[in-house]
Amino acid sequence: MWSYVFKRTGAAVATLIAASVIIFVFIHLIPGDPVYVMLGDEATPQQVDALRTRLGLDQPLLLQYFYWAVSALRGDLGTSIFFGAPVLSIIAEGAETSLLLASITMFWIVLFGVPIGVLAAVRQGSWIDQGLSGLAMLLASVPTFWVGLYLILVFAAGLGWFPSSGYPSIFEDGGLSNLRYLVLPSLALAAPNAALILRLTRSSMLDVSREDYVRTARAKGISPRRVVLGHILRNALLAVVSAFGFTFAALISEAVVTETVFALPGIGRTVVQSILRRDYPVIQGVILVIVCLYLVINLLVDISYRFLDPRVEFE
Amino acid sequence: MSGRSARSQGSWLRTWLGPFASRPLASLGLLILLVIIAFAIFAPWIAPYAPEHIEPVDRLDPPGAEHWLGTDHFGRDTFSRIVYGSRLALLIGIGVVAFAMLTGVPIGIVSALFPGAGRVLMRVVDVLMAFPSLLLALGLIVILGQGVFNAILAIGVIYLTTTARIVYGVALRLREESYVEAARSMGAGTVWMIRKHILPNMISPLLVQASFVFAFAQLGAAALDFLGLGAPPDVPSWGNMLAESRIYITRAPWLLLYPGLMIVLTAFSLNLVGDVLRDQMDPRFRELVGNRQRR
Numbered sequence: 001m002w003s004y005v006f007k008r009t010g011a012a013v014a015t016l017i018a019a020s021v022i023i024f025v026f027i028h029l030i031p032g033d034p035v036y037v038m039l040g041d042e043a044t045p046q047q048v049d050a051l052r053t054r055l056g057l058d059q060p061l062l063l064q065y066f067y068w069a070v071s072a073l074r075g076d077l078g079t080s081i082f083f084g085a086p087v088l089s090i091i092a093e094g095a096e097t098s099l100l101l102a103s104i105t106m107f108w109i110v111l112f113g114v115p116i117g118v119l120a121a122v123r124q125g126s127w128i129d130q131g132l133s134g135l136a137m138l139l140a141s142v143p144t145f146w147v148g149l150y151l152i153l154v155f156a157a158g159l160g161w162f163p164s165s166g167y168p169s170i171f172e173d174g175g176l177s178n179l180r181y182l183v184l185p186s187l188a189l190a191a192p193n194a195a196l197i198l199r200l201t202r203s204s205m206l207d208v209s210r211e212d213y214v215r216t217a218r219a220k221g222i223s224p225r226r227v228v229l230g231h232i233l234r235n236a237l238l239a240v241v242s243a244f245g246f247t248f249a250a251l252i253s254e255a256v257v258t259e260t261v262f263a264l265p266g267i268g269r270t271v272v273q274s275i276l277r278r279d280y281p282v283i284q285g286v287i288l289v290i291v292c293l294y295l296v297i298n299l300l301v302d303i304s305y306r307f308l309d310p311r312v313e314f315e
Numbered sequence: 316m317s318g319r320s321a322r323s324q325g326s327w328l329r330t331w332l333g334p335f336a337s338r339p340l341a342s343l344g345l346l347i348l349l350v351i352i353a354f355a356i357f358a359p360w361i362a363p364y365a366p367e368h369i370e371p372v373d374r375l376d377p378p379g380a381e382h383w384l385g386t387d388h389f390g391r392d393t394f395s396r397i398v399y400g401s402r403l404a405l406l407i408g409i410g411v412v413a414f415a416m417l418t419g420v421p422i423g424i425v426s427a428l429f430p431g432a433g434r435v436l437m438r439v440v441d442v443l444m445a446f447p448s449l450l451l452a453l454g455l456i457v458i459l460g461q462g463v464f465n466a467i468l469a470i471g472v473i474y475l476t477t478t479a480r481i482v483y484g485v486a487l488r489l490r491e492e493s494y495v496e497a498a499r500s501m502g503a504g505t506v507w508m509i510r511k512h513i514l515p516n517m518i519s520p521l522l523v524q525a526s527f528v529f530a531f532a533q534l535g536a537a538a539l540d541f542l543g544l545g546a547p548p549d550v551p552s553w554g555n556m557l558a559e560s561r562i563y564i565t566r567a568p569w570l571l572l573y574p575g576l577m578i579v580l581t582a583f584s585l586n587l588v589g590d591v592l593r594d595q596m597d598p599r600f601r602e603l604v605g606n607r608q609r610r
Contacts, residue, residue, distance in 0.1 A: 023454075137586050137587065144540065145541050157564070253450040256538075287446070
């Protein structure tokens with residue numbers, strides 16, 4: 001068991017190192033001199049040299065990576081060209097919005113995706129199942145920003161129930177009632193993801209219901225309701241819950257588009273704006289942090305899966 | 316028994332089109348795709364106006380007899396731009412599928428047949444998969460710059476990883492099949508084996524994968540367009556039309572409705588078709604190909 005934990009953690013660390021090399025190298029793959037691109041055409045040679053030294057771009061590549069990786073481990077992700085502020089503090093500013101948005105979105109996904117998936121599985125083949133599965137596929141085919149714009153059109157501009165853009169921190173005036181700013185964005189982001197969880201719940205339920213012990217339970221005369229809830233659902237949820245981990249991590253980056261539609265001050269919007277401003281240290285830093293988060297969540301999911309289900313075996 | 320390659324073409328068609336007869340919604344999907352292809356091919360004859368034709372007096376006209384789906388803020392005809400937009404949608408879809416296949420298939424097959432190379436190649440794929448898909452595409456756009464071709468590459472890399480994994484999984488199983496082992500023990504060359512045994516059995520999983528990749532490429536391209544990092548703004552793409560409509564949504568809601576509907580219909584139809592094709596697939600490989608693609 002523990003050897004698995006060590007092996008899996010080692011693999012995650014190796015992946016992180018490889019990913020960090022890619023993220024580091026990427027600034028060097030940009031055509032032209034990144035320093036000129038960052039400073040613009042009117043930069044003086046002195047400014048160019050100063051920035052090049054500041055970014056350490058005059059050092060050998062291997063040494064540059066070493067310095068960059070060591071400072072990253074210490075929590076120093078460099079300085080934003082545009083803001084002049086540390087990249088980590090810029091990421092921290094967007095973290096509240098991004099994490100809250102992802103959490104509320106997860107709430108909708110669980111609330112709608114799982115029970116409807118169970119319903120579709122229980123009524124497999126009926127018109128309810130076909131309708132729900134069709135609806136799920138439709139939702140998975142809808143761009144989140146389109147849903148977002150329609151939610152704004154109907155519930156913000158039309159009915160005036162929710163604000164259409166921005167998000168003031170819950171630590172500022174208004175407190176928790178500021179969460180209403182995140183209702184429409186989280187619904188837009190949840191739509192395709194709830195559809196995926198619905199499909200996963202349904203197929204996972206159907207897989208488990210073919211198991212021998214389910215047939216035994218039915219043969220013993222246990223009520224269908226108890227078979228579904230006690231025997232099928234509990235085991236089917238294992239696969240579904242492990243998908244929550246990946247979904248949550250993916251939501252942080254998927255929110256890029258949603259945060260742009262609703263003008264939310266999250267990490268995703270920071271990425272897009274930094275791309276348009278060519279603020280490379282910020283882009284590098286955000287991608288590194290999100291990849292880190294992604295790997296940690298995947299690692300935790302894999303390990304907890306092993307603990308939760310002793311049948312799962314690993315070589 | 317190298318699978319479908321031995322059958323005649325007539326029965327091949329029946330195998331693939333037959334199941335659509337009992338699935339009316341999927342048949343509708345197939346029909347919608349044919350309409351979009353017709354739009355793309357015959358755009359100059361179908362569209363009543365040129366996509367960039369500006370009529371300043373007709374700005375933000377609601378749908379009517381003259382402009383079926385209304386006009387935008389420059390007075391350009393929405394219907395004509397949608398018809399021309401289908402060209403870009405197909406180009407992106409075909410481009411992304413072609414890129415993902417041309418890179419993912421060789422990587423997957425080589426990895427399965429040569430375990431030494433496979434350890435390295437599949438590790439690289441794993442590392443690429445550690446990047447959330449949209450972020451990976453955005454990072455590539457930063458390096459490559461904006462544009463239609465670069466958007467195809469950026470989205471293509473996302474599906475290179477999933478395609479390589481599927482091909483790897485299928486090829487690993489095929490390698491263990493007795494007829495493949497028999498061929499190998501009789502001295503068959505690697506290239507001959509790939510051509511005769513591996514690739515023909517790969518057709519159906521790849522066809523399913525292609526339809527899902529095509530669908531999700533539409534959503535990815537639309538997202539890039541919307542962020543202003545995809546096709547240049549003067550190109551009539553559905554994503555660009557939505558991005559432009561943003562500030563007029565209360566005054567001109569038709570600008571939001573129709574281009575978005577086209578994206579949804581295209582992606583939905585492809586998903587429906589992919590689902591039917593997957594049900595037709597060899598059950599041993601079905602679990603490897605899902606439409607829970609990376610988004």
